[in-house]
Amino acid sequence: RAITSLEIGMQAPERSAVADTGKGGRILLVDDRESSYERLATILAAEHTVDVEPNPTEALFHAAEGNYDLLIVSLDLNNFDGLRLCSQARSLERTRHVPILAIAEAENSTRLLRGLEIGVNDYLLRPIDKTELLARARTQIRRRRYTDHLRDNVQNSIEMAITDALTGLHNRRYMESHLATLAEQASTRGKPLALMILDIDYFKSINDNFGHDGGDDVLREFAVRVRKSIRGIDLACRYGGEEFVIVMPETDLHVAGMVAERLRRSIAGEPFAVHKGTKRVEVTISIGLTTLEQKGEAVADVLKRADTALYRAKHDGRNRVVS
Numbered sequence: 205r206a207i208t209s210l211e212i213g214m215q216a217p218e219r220s221a222v223a224d225t226g227k228g229g230r231i232l233l234v235d236d237r238e239s240s241y242e243r244l245a246t247i248l249a250a251e252h253t254v255d256v257e258p259n260p261t262e263a264l265f266h267a268a269e270g271n272y273d274l275l276i277v278s279l280d281l282n283n284f285d286g287l288r289l290c291s292q293a294r295s296l297e298r299t300r301h302v303p304i305l306a307i308a309e310a311e312n313s314t315r316l317l318r319g320l321e322i323g324v325n326d327y328l329l330r331p332i333d334k335t336e337l338l339a340r341a342r343t344q345i346r347r348r349r350y351t352d353h354l355r356d357n358v359q360n361s362i363e364m365a366i367t368d369a370l371t372g373l374h375n376r377r378y379m380e381s382h383l384a385t386l387a388e389q390a391s392t393r394g395k396p397l398a399l400m401i402l403d404i405d406y407f408k409s410i411n412d413n414f415g416h417d418g419g420d421d422v423l424r425e426f427a428v429r430v431r432k433s434i435r436g437i438d439l440a441c442r443y444g445g446e447e448f449v450i451v452m453p454e455t456d457l458h459v460a461g462m463v464a465e466r467l468r469r470s471i472a473g474e475p476f477a478v479h480k481g482t483k484r485v486e487v488t489i490s491i492g493l494t495t496l497e498q499k500g501e502a503v504a505d506v507l508k509r510a511d512t513a514l515y516r517a518k519h520d521g522r523n524r525v526v527s
């Protein structure tokens with residue numbers, strides 16, 4: 205997925221990434237002239253681990269498998285086209301973020317320009333100066349580590365933005381944005397969609413008897429049991445304090461009713477361990493269940509119907525499923 209500058213802008217650089225020396229990288233050198241690559245590899249080996257591959261097709265394979273920090277590609281290979289390798293490396297998911305340092309004879313400047321258009325990050329002209337080669341390699345490796353670090357941060361913050369920290373289930377915001385899409389898909393494909401709201405019974409007294417930490421233990425264990433009883437395509441989220449929503453695509457009321465009943469029994473049938481297993485507490489839940497009733501129905505209406513069913517489950521005595 206594309207990373208927008210906005211997301212990157214949110215991330216504060218960390219000192220360690222900025223202070224990186226760029227040394228100790230893994231470099232793949234693609235060059236098929238022995239006199240050339242032997243010298244380059246010897247220079248680079250003073251600061252990095254270097255692999256040499258004279259064949260660009262093989263090189264692409266190694267680059268995709270080998271977790272390199274930098275590709276150094278000669279554009280004046282004897283028997284191959286180094287530019288092609290550069291462009292392939294840019295288009296492959298596994299290699300597109302690996303920086304490329306191109307090497308060429310001065311008279312090959314048109315190829316160098318092509319290389320820069322394709323996405324080569326930097327270049328050096330032959331004859332290659334030792335200090336300059338090392339400096340440029342370090343710069344690229346440092347940049348690579350830094351952008352990797354940013355990318356990880358972006359991924360983490362996306363993960364955090366859609367996940368409930370206590371239970372690891374999706375949060376309400378994610379569910380609400382995703383539910384509309386799931387309902388739309390169900391409508392256009394003519395498939396059923398089931399939704400249930402689950403609420404832990406007398407949770408206040410669990411908190412009263414076992415403390416807030418004990419209540420949190422119950423919520424975590426509850427999420428584990430929920431995950432066990434649903435499929436990969438089902439969406440489970442923590443909707444509020446001790447309220448959860450499960451959305452089940454391609455599931456009709458009958459099947460969803462069986463899932464809800466099985467889940468209800470898995471909660472009531474086995475006491476929950478709290479305070480590191482030193483205490484056990486009986487837990488029950490009430491479930492309000494419904495399905496998408498007609499094509500294009502507003503998700504707010506579906507949620508409202510499930511909530512009404514939940515209210516009836518509570519009113520009728522709790523520890524039950526109502527649809």
Ligand code: GH3
Pocket residue numbers: 370403404405406407408409411415416417418419420423444445446518522
């Ligand atoms: P009912 O059977 O009617 O659902 O009774 P209840 O006690 O569960 O009622 P209610 O929904 O009013 O109470 C929910 C309680 O959950 C209130 C709140 O203090 C507690 N709670 C909300 N979020 C958390 C949380 O993150 N951790 C803990 N331990 N408690 C929470």
Ligand code: MG
Pocket residue numbers: 403
């Ligand atoms: Mg309540």
Ligand code: MG
Pocket residue numbers: 403404405406407408446
């Ligand atoms: Mg409750």
Ligand code: MG
Pocket residue numbers: 403404446447
């Ligand atoms: Mg509640």
